[in-house]
Amino acid sequence: MTRLDAVLDHVDANLDASLDRLFELIRIPSVSTEPQYAPDCRRAATWLADQLAGLEFDASVRDTAGHPMVVAHGPATPGPHVLFYGHYDVQPVDPLALWTTPPFEPSLAPQPDGETFILGRGASDDKGQLLTFIEACRAFKAVTGALPIRVSMLFEGEEEAGSPSLGPFLEANAADLKADTILVCDTDMWDRDTPAITTMWRGFVSEEFTITAGDRDLHSGMFGSAARNAVQLLGTIIGKLRNDDGSVAIPGFYDGVTELPEAIKAQWARLPFDSEKFLTDVGLSVPAGETGRSVLEQVWARPTAEVHGVWGGYSGDGFKTVIPAQASAKLSFRLVAGQDPDRIRTIFREFVQSLLPADCTVSFRAYASAPAEMMPLDGELLTKARAALTTEWNREAALAGTGGSIPILGEFKRRLGMDSLLIGFARFDNRIHSPNEKYDLSSFHKGIRSWVRILAAFGDKA
Known part of the structure; x- marks a missing residue:
């Protein structure tokens, strides 16, 4: 058994414990836009810092003009240095009457197709997603005693409020946060079985x-x-x-x-995408835009x-x-x-x-x-991440774009001079920002396994 196999086996054997920790975090109602939840936002930040300190990260809760940031640094390790970004704040739960379960009392809901939904506000956006990365680090520490590369983490508490404190914080802490690339796990898969790396955004x-x-x-x-x-x-x-x-x-x-590049056009053409249905689903039938x-x-x-x-x-x-x-x-x-x-x-x-x-x-x-951004498509870390995702999901990982804009990524580029890799395991129907938010248990599980493979690939000197 290889070291990677042992770490993956540990993830599988300890999924229930990982799920328990996710439930703990979801139970903290860290709603950033409503002042009465400010103590809960700090409580969520402290919870994350405590978890990371338990994994031997140098972790701290840092005050801002708004809700606090969490910054954590792992030990210096030869090879690339990544900064993982996520957010612990969540959207308000209104209208509460439309929830079928209490939003801050997480639960599991088995589905007829064999999937199980993790229900609760923040299950997908972004607590479940950020914990996939932390749990991957936990598995490495448990099995090998160390991470394969140097890892730092940055968690903010105001993403759902427009990240007003992020820019000034990055400016003031640029040297402390400097790494080779930023990993962001706040995005979707292409479909329920196809992972994706978002490489461009408008x-x-x-x-x-x-x-x-x-x-x-x-x-x-x-x-x-x-x-x-x-x-x-x-x-x-x-x-x-x-x-x-x-x-x-x-x-x-x-x-x-x-x-x-023609290679990207060809890859997009292979994606399971019905352009006619894309239009008819919103009541359109005649294509517009550039011919x-x-x-x-x-x-x-x-x-x-x-x-x-x-x-x-x-x-x-x-x-x-x-x-x-x-x-x-x-x-x-x-x-x-x-x-x-x-x-x-x-x-x-x-x-x-x-x-x-x-x-x-x-x-x-x-x-x-x-500004818009497009990541270099031949970058070493992107290539390794894509191969790792393809192995875990047994599907070619899509190099996708997004038509929307992601201002925080511009902040990272402008303030820190760093490119971002966007790798997420949410699904389109996760109901983020809506009542009955959910995260598929298979996404949570395979998300952890995916990060294990990606970190191992980043640390591979071959």
Whole structure:
């Protein structure tokens, strides 16, 4: 029996004890957005620090302007040094009446297909996920007395509140948190049997703008055809955002955008994904977006412009025949690697101004932005992690993207200069943020085993 086999056997034999520890953590109602739970957030942080200290980590609870951080460092070991990130805070449980079991009294629910659900708030997001990593470290310590690489951990208590303390904490503790890469276990598998590593995520820029075409609303009978209509002008500008082929029409928008490697396109094409069902599930039937692109490419690897709301003129009960003097819209751009959020904001504003008649004005309001990231697909640690996942699940691990944005990863990159590997074992139907949140017991079990294999692979000098 190899050392790796012995560690995996230990995971299997001690699954009940791992589950007991997860239940302990779920019982702590660490809701970060509600002030009355602040003592519980600290209690969860202390619980994690105590667990890690018991595994011979140098662990501490560190105060911030909000809820505390937990930082832990394992002994220095030759080879790569990873920083594992997770969050111990959870979402509020409202509406409580829709829960079938008490949210902070975890339980097991066997299913007809042989799966068992772990029920409770935080079971999946993120307590169950972060414990898969801690329990993998525990198994190594129990069997071999040491970890195969140097491991540090960072757990925050405000992820569900937008991580307001994370950036300043990273800035103040950059030297202490420096490692070779960051591991994040707060993501999904591709499907219930296929593990995934998220290698790219889109950035975003959000804007509001207001067109002013006169100093007041006008009577359409007196001024119709002679006066500029701000709502119609706004509609014209919005209509010019996209070309007929679905691409964004702003000059320079695609500067810096590169084509996906053909190997990634081929790998995505092999994924079990029904693009037609993807649309029909939300009441759509006609594909939109850039022509000649697969749906996965459109939502993961291509930038976009989307209008979220428009207003102006009169929209109350009855009818008011005015020519609106002002009209406004909110919109955002999802960005891909190679696009700078500040530059996209600038060229969007220049685009709008270029379409304005001389007697009209525009004002802009900037909302949040975040850069896109794409991990190097030939990196040594990514390659080893993918091989380890493929072995454990007996399925080729997907190199996936996500159409959403993950601002904390930008913080890691900007403040620490480190890339992130996103490897999670949640499933799409885990009901995170909703009543009856659950985590599949098989995900918890195989998640622990997966991290054992990944850590062993990272420590392999071959």
